[in-house]
Amino acid sequence: MAAESIDISNAMVTQPTTLGDWMLVAPVGVPILFGAILLMVRHETRLHASVAIAGLLLTLGANAALLLQVLADGPQVMTMGRWLPPFGISFTADVLGASLSFVAMLVASVCALYAMKDIGTTGRRYGFYPFVMLLMAGVGGSFLTGDIFNLYVWFEVFLISSFGLLILGSTERQLDGATKYAILNLVGTTLFLTATAYLYGTFGTLNMADIARKAEAMRETGPLMTLAVLYLLAFGMKAAAFPVNFWLPASYHTPRIVTAALFGGVLTKVGVYALLRVLVMLFPVERAELSGVIAWVAAGTMVLGIMGAIAQSDIRRVLGFVVISGVGVMLAGLALGTETGLTGTILYAFHSVLAMTALYLLAGVMKGLGGSYSLHELGGLYRSYPAMGAFALVLMLAAAGLPPASGLWPKVLLVRASLEAGWPWLSFAILLTGLLTTIALGRVYILAIWRDRQEVAPAGEAAIGRPGFGYTSLVLLCVPIILLGVYPEPFIRVAAAAAGGLLDSSSYIGAVFPVEAVQ
Amino acid sequence: MEVALSFVVGVFFAVAIYLMLSKHIIRILLGVSIFGNAVNLSIFTAGRLTREVPPIIPEALQTPEVATANPLPQALVLTAIVISFSLFAFLLVLAFRAYQELGTDDTDGMRVAEPEGEPMPPLGY
Numbered sequence: 110m111a112a113e114s115i116d117i118s119n120a121m122v123t124q125p126t127t128l129g130d131w132m133l134v135a136p137v138g139v140p141i142l143f144g145a146i147l148l149m150v151r152h153e154t155r156l157h158a159s160v161a162i163a164g165l166l167l168t169l170g171a172n173a174a175l176l177l178q179v180l181a182d183g184p185q186v187m188t189m190g191r192w193l194p195p196f197g198i199s200f201t202a203d204v205l206g207a208s209l210s211f212v213a214m215l216v217a218s219v220c221a222l223y224a225m226k227d228i229g230t231t232g233r234r235y236g237f238y239p240f241v242m243l244l245m246a247g248v249g250g251s252f253l254t255g256d257i258f259n260l261y262v263w264f265e266v267f268l269i270s271s272f273g274l275l276i277l278g279s280t281e282r283q284l285d286g287a288t289k290y291a292i293l294n295l296v297g298t299t300l301f302l303t304a305t306a307y308l309y310g311t312f313g314t315l316n317m318a319d320i321a322r323k324a325e326a327m328r329e330t331g332p333l334m335t336l337a338v339l340y341l342l343a344f345g346m347k348a349a350a351f352p353v354n355f356w357l358p359a360s361y362h363t364p365r366i367v368t369a370a371l372f373g374g375v376l377t378k379v380g381v382y383a384l385l386r387v388l389v390m391l392f393p394v395e396r397a398e399l400s401g402v403i404a405w406v407a408a409g410t411m412v413l414g415i416m417g418a419i420a421q422s423d424i425r426r427v428l429g430f431v432v433i434s435g436v437g438v439m440l441a442g443l444a445l446g447t448e449t450g451l452t453g454t455i456l457y458a459f460h461s462v463l464a465m466t467a468l469y470l471l472a473g474v475m476k477g478l479g480g481s482y483s484l485h486e487l488g489g490l491y492r493s494y495p496a497m498g499a500f501a502l503v504l505m506l507a508a509a510g511l512p513p514a515s516g517l518w519p520k521v522l523l524v525r526a527s528l529e530a531g532w533p534w535l536s537f538a539i540l541l542t543g544l545l546t547t548i549a550l551g552r553v554y555i556l557a558i559w560r561d562r563q564e565v566a567p568a569g570e571a572a573i574g575r576p577g578f579g580y581t582s583l584v585l586l587c588v589p590i591i592l593l594g595v596y597p598e599p600f601i602r603v604a605a606a607a608a609g610g611l612l613d614s615s616s617y618i619g620a621v622f623p624v625e626a627v628q
Numbered sequence: 629m630e631v632a633l634s635f636v637v638g639v640f641f642a643v644a645i646y647l648m649l650s651k652h653i654i655r656i657l658l659g660v661s662i663f664g665n666a667v668n669l670s671i672f673t674a675g676r677l678t679r680e681v682p683p684i685i686p687e688a689l690q691t692p693e694v695a696t697a698n699p700l701p702q703a704l705v706l707t708a709i710v711i712s713f714s715l716f717a718f719l720l721v722l723a724f725r726a727y728q729e730l731g732t733d734d735t736d737g738m739r740v741a742e743p744e745g746e747p748m749p750p751l752g753y
Contacts, residue, residue: 258704265711272718284726286741288653291722295660295715296648302667302708309701310674363741422749484749556750 122191129178130187133200135171136210136249139164144242154233158225161238165218165245172214172249176207180606184620186255194621195319201255203617205455205607209382210252212459213375215589216466217245219582220374223470224367226577232365235277241371244270251379255621257305258315260383264298264347271376274368275360286360293356297346304339311336318621320391321614328394337395340387341403348380348436351410357433358417362425366473369425373432374466378458381439388443389451389611396446404444408538411437415542418549422484424472424557427549428465431508434542435461438523441535445526451608453522456600460515460593464507467586471497471504474579475557484553489562498558500583505550507590510543515593518601633673640666653723653733660719664712668705675701 143164150156179185179202188197202210221241228237247267254260271294275287305315311331312320327333342353349357357377361369388396396403414434421427435457442454472482478494479487491498507514520539527535593600610617644666647659675698683696727733730740 258707262707262711265715269715269718272722276722279725279729281729282741284722284729285738288722288726288738289735289741291715291719292653292656292660295719296663299660299663299667299712303670306667306671306674309671309704310676315700359742420748422747485747552749 120193120196122188122193126187130185132171132175132178133185133187133202133253136168136175136214136253137246139168139171140242140246140249144239144246147239147242151234151236151239154230157233157238158221161242162218162221164242165214165221168245168249169211169214169218172207172211175202176211179204179207180603183616184610186620195314195316198259199255199316199318199621200253201318201617201621202253203607203610204603205382205385205610206252208603208607209378209458210249212462213248213252213378214245216374216462216586217241217371219585220367220371220466222578223370223473223582227367227473228365232277236273237277240270240273244274244371248375248379252382255317256315257308257317257320261298261302261305264301267376267379268294268298271372275364277365277368283363286363290356290360293346297343300339300343300346304336304343307332307339308336316621317386317391318618322618324391333392334395334398337388337392337399341384341399344380344384344387345406348384349377349433350406350436350440351413354410354433358426358429361429361432362423366425366469366476370466370469370473373428373469374462377432377436378462381436381458384443385451385454385611389446390614390617400444400446403440404532404535407437407440407444408535409437410434410440411542412538412545415545415549419545424475424482424484424553425469427553428468428472431468431546431549432465434546435465438520438539438542441523441527441539444535445530445532447526447530448605448608448612449522449529450526451611452601452605453519453526455604455607456522457519459600459604460507460519463586463590464504464515467504467583467590468508470579470582470586471501474583477577477579479557484556486563487557488560491558496580500587501554501558503587503591505554507594508550509547511547513591513594515590517594518597629677630673633669633677637666637670637673640669651735653726653735657716657719657723661716664708664716668708671701671705671708
């Protein structure tokens with residue numbers, strides 16, 4: 110054996126992985142592990158909820174530790190198989206990825222709690238909880254990976270899990286919605302793969318830190334603009350940006366309400382995250398060139414999205430359009446590309462994950478108490494359930510961007526950033542969207558909660574009367590929402606750190622390629 | 629060789645997009661399948677094509693003497709094939725179930741989730 114004579118330090122990481130680095134893969138590994146356990150005990154449906162909640166809480170804890178570590182020490186890197194970075198797949202957690210992953214795991218835990226009463230034995234037998242675990246593994250992987258092809262793989266992981274969740278129940282409406290969702294999302298991820306193929310052909314690397322440091326030299330010769338436009342289209346489709354968003358209103362109102370809550374809260378934000386990562390960090394010059402296009406897409410998404418919400422009479426469909434309009438608000442910060450704008454976008458992403466999940470769960474509670482999702486049939490909820498009216502008020506203020514809830518501060522930042530950038534029309538669009546959201550959700554509040562009970566009996570089953578874990582879930586989500594509204598400084602600091610890390614990628618690159626390893 | 633394959637990729641994309649513009653789910657699915665193959669071929673081409681050089685490193689050296697084929701795109705293509713194959717299998721079953729339940733594969737007729745002529749929300753109390 111000549112193994113001793115070969116110096117492997119040219120190709121491999123020689124020092125052992127520290128315990129702290131393992132924290133980096135926990136948000137992916139733990140959900141996959143618990144998903145596998147849930148599959149093994151799939152006949153013991155009574156165990157599912159507790160195992161899944163335990164798994165998600167463990168993931169949440171690991172993610173919190175990771176976030177604190179990233180905030181303290183800068184981006185964390187772990188490269189698979191000990192290969193040196195451009196060759197091995199690097200998991201790279203910066204503030205943006207770690208914080209979004211944390212918020213996503215938080216709402217997933219709450220959704221798992223809500224589902225304890227909402228998803229019965231049949232749903233569990235068809236694998237609701239394993240799908241949730243694998244969905245969150247895919248989402249966590251997307252937020253934390255530092256390799257663009259690996260990002261594609263995680264997209265597919267959460268996509269296939271989302272298909273399983275979407276058709277749970279196999280009603281006609283679900284099959285109809287899922288067909289459109291599945292085909293259009295598959296086309297979107299295939300476009301992502303196309304862009305990645307050209308990127309590899311141009312750069313010869315897939316590591317995002319490596320791409321970021323080579324982009325400057327490539328700009329003379331490589332078709333970087335083509336790549337940026339392809340990524341904008343592909344991730345815009347995933348994020349449900351205006352001209353390519355029609356899969357979302359077609360499908361998000363069809364699954365179980367807790368599934369819709371998880372999708373509405375988390376999935377579109379993964380698309381927004383990918384847009385931020387690729388356009389701001391990898392192709393900043395191209396993003397600046399495209400900023401006019403992105404701004405129009407943003408304005409179209411937010412205004413037309415919320416106008417769609419005003420035309421709906423089913424609460425779930427109203428919320429689907431509110432999700433879309435929120436994506437438009439986030440894209441406004443991407444168009445601006447300034448530190449204030451990106452901070453606003455990231456803060457809005459935190460807010461949107463929490464508020465949209467809570468609003469869908471609220472719709473579930475309203476259905477449980479009032480027996481319907483239709484604005485024609487609901488009514489008189491305030492007289493019978495004043496506590497629910499209070500939750501509804503907080504959440505609708507949050508979504509509309511009014512104090513004291515979480516939507517206010519990101520919009521303040523975004524409006525200020527667009528005024529600073531000399532785009533008053535964009536800040537007008539953001540404020541108009543806020544007004545229209547107030548109208549759309551305020552009408553839901555007036556009709557479903559303030560109005561007298563309707564004479565027509567709801568077409569569905571009689572009111573169940575008990576929201577199960579609905580109130581607990583809403584309390585758990587309302588606490589961070591109000592906290593973000595009344596004490597936003599720590600959240601803004603995290604968002605600003607995330608935006609700073611995107612704009613100045615040197616710490617991200619430096620974490621993947623330490624100076625001594627380059628020499 | 630890369631130039632010839634680039635044309636093949638272009639034809640694949642054209643066929644895929646033409647099929648995906650159809651109103652019928654089954655044609656769309658065929659388009660999606662060809663779309664996936666077009667991307668796989670383009671990844672393969674993007675890695676540049678090198679023929680008939682065995683990737684063997686002589687004992688005295690640490691790297692191959694001459695340029696060998698890049699194994700990374702092949703690994704990427706394999707991953708992408710597995711993923712697109714499984715998603716395509718799921719989509720076929722989903723389309724079949726949708727056809728069973730809805731009785732049509734015409735996307736214009738698939739309006740169960742979003743019915744036409746829904747009433748507007750109430751305009752007053």
